Amino acid sequence: MSRYIRQTCLAEFGLEGQKRLKDASVVVVGAGGMGCPVLQYLAAAGLGTIGIVDGDTVEESNLQRQVLFGTSTLGKNKAVAAAAFINNLNPQVFAEVYSYRLTSDNASSILSKHDFVIDCTDNFETRYLIDDCCEALKKPWIYGAIHRYEAQVAIFNYHGSPTYRQLFPEQSIEKIPDCADNGVLGVLPGLTGMLQATECIKLITGIGEPLVGQLLVFNVLKMQFVTFSFAAKKPKTSSNSQCLVHLLSASEYKDNVERYLLIDVRELNEVPDFPMAKRIPLSELQLRIDELTTDKKIAFVCRSGNRSQQAAAMLAKTNRFNQLYAIYEAL
């Protein structure tokens, strides 16, 4: 164990901390500017399994910040090259290679195999995919994102803490340019990744106070670090004089599945599919109201409980139903 002696001799960390790292499995989505230091430090620290998801190949312009790669790995797949680096750095780590992009087809099966997800991506689309998938799988994920000389770091969906979508609903997001349009100082994603790796080690070993319910924003030109707190959103109780809207927990629903016609009001591109659910996106519900003819009770479901309650409240106003049910959490 001499490899880890400098961390196991920390009182809070100890041999127990090392065992927890060894037993842990993390998946890093994106082996770029943030992913490289995350992978490097987690491998060095002795994680049991590290999954690496990246479909890109190493280009010369990456080498200014993607420090696992070099001239000899130009043209190679990043997940493959990163795994080779890890195998050399620490053969005790199992580096699991996913040499392709994370998509809505493969996200659930990849992320479900690991305990923690680290977002080292460079676009909103993949972040929402990670967020939706992690919420469905009840898995925490560590967010990191940069803009020029600034970065944000946070932990989402940790034991019921807010999700990314709750903080930043997906609207007008395309107005914000992606990284490729912007310059970046190599150290900025590097520092961001180091902070994400630190939070990951804290979550796994249970030491310190992780950034749960907090958004860290820092600026490297000013060298200022500011932490903003955010609270969990609680489900609201809603009612209507003509039609009662009942709130259901996921387990209340699951205990009596056969009693309900389940309507999934998420957009069609949101994953995963809920078993038994009929999909009618909230945006189409008003027009497709006639499809809700049933002897069963009608229950709405979405990703986090906001849209299911909106759907129930909207239909309650039509006075065509006596009672409606909204599931206030993910299934």
Add this chain to the structure above:
Amino acid sequence: METHYRVTFYGILQEQIASELSLNVSLKNVSEMRSHLEKNYPILRNIPYLVAVNRTISSPENPLTTNDDIAILPPFSGG
């Protein structure tokens, strides 16, 4: 009574608006702050952002008092 707020912008909004503004207007709550800023800086109508009051991300009905520290936080996309 005239009230004062310090407003700090982050990310893309820092480039598009300013790093920091000093506002001398009377506003009841975060919702009024949003309307005031969106009227003066139309870019805010197109970009999603959070409003933090004294380092706590706040809902529209959150009241404001003079000398509050306001942060305007858009999401970042890069990596």
